[in-house]
Amino acid sequence: MVLELYIDPLSQPARALMLFVRATKIECQEKTISIMGGEHKTPEYAKVNPFQKIPAIIHDGFHLAESIAIFRYFVQTFPVEDHWYPQDSRKQARVDEFLAWQHLGLRMPMVRCFLSILKPERLGDVLPTDENIHSYRKDMEKALDAVENLWLASGQFVSGDEITIADLMAVGEIEMSRLVNYDPRIGRPKLGAYLDRVRLTLGPDLYDEVHGPLLQIVEIFKAKLTK
Amino acid sequence: MVLKIYIDPVSQPARALMLFVRAAKIDFEENIISIRAGEQKTAEYAKINKFQKVPAIVHDDFQLAESVAILRYLARTFSVDDHWYPKDVQSQARVDEFLAWQHLGLRMPLTRYILAVIRPELLGMTKPTEEELANFKKQAEKALDDVEKLWLEGSKFVHGDEISIADLLAVGEIEMIRLIGYNPREGRPKLSAFLDRVKETVGADLYDGVHEGLNGAVAFFAAQLAK
Numbered sequence: 051m052v053l054e055l056y057i058d059p060l061s062q063p064a065r066a067l068m069l070f071v072r073a074t075k076i077e078c079q080e081k082t083i084s085i086m087g088g089e090h091k092t093p094e095y096a097k098v099n100p101f102q103k104i105p106a107i108i109h110d111g112f113h114l115a116e117s118i119a120i121f122r123y124f125v126q127t128f129p130v131e132d133h134w135y136p137q138d139s140r141k142q143a144r145v146d147e148f149l150a151w152q153h154l155g156l157r158m159p160m161v162r163c164f165l166s167i168l169k170p171e172r173l174g175d176v177l178p179t180d181e182n183i184h185s186y187r188k189d190m191e192k193a194l195d196a197v198e199n200l201w202l203a204s205g206q207f208v209s210g211d212e213i214t215i216a217d218l219m220a221v222g223e224i225e226m227s228r229l230v231n232y233d234p235r236i237g238r239p240k241l242g243a244y245l246d247r248v249r250l251t252l253g254p255d256l257y258d259e260v261h262g263p264l265l266q267i268v269e270i271f272k273a274k275l276t277k
Numbered sequence: 278m279v280l281k282i283y284i285d286p287v288s289q290p291a292r293a294l295m296l297f298v299r300a301a302k303i304d305f306e307e308n309i310i311s312i313r314a315g316e317q318k319t320a321e322y323a324k325i326n327k328f329q330k331v332p333a334i335v336h337d338d339f340q341l342a343e344s345v346a347i348l349r350y351l352a353r354t355f356s357v358d359d360h361w362y363p364k365d366v367q368s369q370a371r372v373d374e375f376l377a378w379q380h381l382g383l384r385m386p387l388t389r390y391i392l393a394v395i396r397p398e399l400l401g402m403t404k405p406t407e408e409e410l411a412n413f414k415k416q417a418e419k420a421l422d423d424v425e426k427l428w429l430e431g432s433k434f435v436h437g438d439e440i441s442i443a444d445l446l447a448v449g450e451i452e453m454i455r456l457i458g459y460n461p462r463e464g465r466p467k468l469s470a471f472l473d474r475v476k477e478t479v480g481a482d483l484y485d486g487v488h489e490g491l492n493g494a495v496a497f498f499a500a501q502l503a504k
Binding site: 100101112114115116117118119122123126127139140142143146147149150151153154157158174175176185200 | 327328339341342343344345346349350353354366367369370371373374376377378380381382384385401406408409411412415416423427
């Protein structure tokens with residue numbers, strides 16, 4: 051039974067899956083598809099994932115796209131500890147709640163802010179104005195405020211007091227703010243403590259190893275941003 | 278064990294929930310929260326759903342937001358026919374794939390186009406330029422084309438040959454674009470057949486009943502746009 055995981059460490063949801071398979075020791079072959087190199091747009095990759103996005107998996111001929119779908123599939127297919135995605139219905143619903151919210155509540159504003167500054171042509175045929183860029187940045191800040199004030203209001207992690215797949219998605223997006231030279235921890239004490247907690251729970255080596263390529267890119271972009 | 282659902286028939290994900298509880302014959306108490314009147318922003322509603330969005334449920338004392346989380350929770354809590362959310366791992370993964378994709382792949386581009394036409398202030402814009410409108414339209418059309426060409430390729434419903442909760446979310450979004458006088462069926466024969474098929478499968482009376490509010494709004498806006 052061969053599991054191929056198609057990732058790029060620059061992709062937030064891909065990082066979430068990378069953290070998961072390494073933390074839970076799910077055996078897989080990680081295949082890097084370079085987004086910056088446009089590899090996800092090739093006809094070969096379309097055979098892996100017709101949506102031409104990262105991440106994706108092929109498990110013994112079964113193709114699956116969408117990180118959330120992949121996470122759930124892994125939990126049902128491989129033996130992983132219950133806390134990652136609890137069997138208890140209400141606890142699971144809390145994880146689902148975050149996983150659903152994060153697409154438009156966190157990912158979208160983070161990505162849009164990042165693209166508007168670093169790759170505005172990716173936003174469509176009309177380039178964002180300075181007003182747009184300012185408002186996208188505000189949206190990013192609001193999203194991070196929602197994590198601080200709503201999701202981290204009562205628990206150690208976003209869905210309760212144990213780490214779940216929701217947290218892997220959360221940190222994937224939040225760490226991305228470094229790319230635009232923004233420190234999400236400033237003014238957000240719970241968020242700061244939370245990021246440290248997730249890193250510690252996963253293990254600093256694992257966390258740092260998965261975020262390594264992102265940090266390298268941060269340096270490259272810092273140069274671009276200071277121009 | 279009482280299930281209370283909080284909906285507004287004008288909300289796409291709320292309609293998906295309305296269709297589901299009726300089609301799956303789940304006992305429920307329906308509470309209408311008027312988005313137009315801003316009821317979701319009240320302090321009372323914040324006690325029901327801290328995200329102040331619609332839909333939401335309260336099942337006994339358990340509060341849950343986010344339509345995808347709610348649909349999953351209901352499918353496993355009540356005895357509903359398996360096809361709504363199949364237990365088979367790979368079939369379920371396909372439904373999950375759509376449920377994940379639709380947030381950014383369908384809901385976002387369609388909603389942004391609709392708002393750009395009728396409520397641009399909700400997008401932080403005063404009046405979009407011709408160029409901006411064309412850009413929004415292009416992205417909405419790509420989303421509908423993805424449904425036509427990728428999701429409905431070789432299957433009667435978005436994941437396979439039986440209706441699931443994914444289809445209810447799909448129709449929720451697709452029917453909404455009629456609000457701005459755009460006909461999603463034009464040039465999309467599979468999509469058109471799909472809309473008819475969902476209506477037939479859940480029952481025409483049920484479908485029309487749930488869409489009554491939207492159909493009324495479509496007529497209202499058609500008159501507005503004709504001015």
